[in-house]
Amino acid sequence: MDKQFFIPDKVTLTLLSLPVFDRANISLAVLRLDKTDQLISGNKWFKLHYHLVQANLQQSNGLLSVGGAHSNHLHALAAAGEKLGLPTVALIRGQPIETPTVIDLQKLGMHLHWLSYGEFRRRYQAEFWQEWAERYPDFYLVPEGGGGILGAKGCRVIPELIKQQLFTIGWDDFDYIYTGVGTGSTLAGIVWGLGGNHQVVGCLAVPERYGVDVQIKELLDEIPVSFTNYQLKPAARKGFGQADPDLLYFINDVEAVAGLLLDPVYTGKTLYFLQQQVINGEIAEGSRIVLLHTGGLQGRRVLLNRWE
Structure with missing residues (x-):
């Protein structure tokens, strides 16, 4: 079972060069969880x-x-x-x-x-x-x-996948992990795996009224050690599974500039939110950030087709 359903060797850490980040002297890398499998992705x-x-x-x-x-x-x-x-x-x-x-x-x-x-x-x-x-x-x-x-437990290994590959991009450490958040179990697993080190920023793909903050706290309460090294940010924009022209233009721009396919539900909104933070001067110069590409490309198959 482990060998068949757990293949982290397919996950790669790659640098992502985008003009806004380059001008601000902020380094960005992407952990390509979307590469795990064509069908069981991210x-x-x-x-x-x-x-x-x-x-x-x-x-x-x-x-x-x-x-x-x-x-x-x-x-x-x-x-x-x-x-x-x-x-x-x-x-x-x-x-x-x-x-x-x-x-x-x-x-x-x-x-x-x-x-x-x-x-x-x-x-x-x-x-x-x-x-x-x-x-x-x-x-x-x-x-x-x-x-x-159990979902959170499976995500506990993700920080280690980052650390194992830092040398491949010339980094010795990083400052933040950014990830999209739906149910919160991925974020809880990452916080669990980090063991209190580094900051995790969860960009909510759902409205704040969904109570994901409570769900995450309840998950972390099941772990025998208390971790608080995370923060949640409102990134749902129009709502869960909803996209707007600015977001869709941004996703297409990233694909044109960097060749990276994003979904408009999770990772696309996460990167858009992060870029706005950089534009607003909310991220310190010299920061090293790892963005999780959590897959989620089913939403892309519909929302981008409608827009095009």
């Missing part, structure tokens, strides 16, 4: 790892989880299930719709249930999961986004 490899290990230990009959019609998590879970030979089931928010992601899910053999928005909101209630557990007995219930303490 931080999803890490977040799913221990969930899949647990499903294997429990000899589960399949995997069941929730998400939206453009969900990176469901896309990765469907691919993982196919690799493992496990049936997969998705509970998807909204009316049936054909998106590139949904088409992939069906090709990967995932069984889809479409839930009304009211029904989908019940996912925070124990009764909701009990009902589906009875419908799919002995299926492993994967938390939304692959989160929870």
Whole structure:
């Protein structure tokens, strides 16, 4: 299981040269988590790892989880299930719709249930999961986004992947890690892995009212050591999964200048927010920053196509 579902050797750390950062004498590198696998991309490899290990230990009959019609998590879970030979089931928010992601899910053999928005909101209630557990007995219930303490545990190795490759870009250390934040488990895992060293900046892809700050604190409370070396920044702009012309122009500019493909839901918004901080003089000259490219390219397949 470990060998099959944990392949950090594919993750590379590369320098990213962008005019705004160069003029400010701020060094920027990108940890390319998006390179892990074409289907199980980005931080999803890490977040799913221990969930899949647990499903294997429990000899589960399949995997069941929730998400939206453009969900990176469901896309990765469907691919993982196919690799493992496990049936997969998705509970998807909204009316049936054909998106590139949904088409992939069906090709990967995932069984889809479409839930009304009211029904989908019940996912925070124990009764909701009990009902589906009875419908799919002995299926492993994967938390939304692959989160929870097991999702965070899988992301604990990410700081080490950075440290192991610093010499390849001529660095001996760094000041900040920037990452997009949805459920908060990736950030919690990174903070856990750093052990109190360095600062982690989480750029929220969801509105602050979603209470991700509380979720992160609850996750970190499950770890026997207290860490406070992180901060959350509002970067959702129009809202989760929403893009605006300024953001989309920026993403296209980065691709043109640096050849780096970004998504408009997580990493694109994170880098846009970071660049605005640089423009506003909020980042000290000489800083070394590592940006996590968390994959998330399912959103790009729809939002950029609509814009173009």
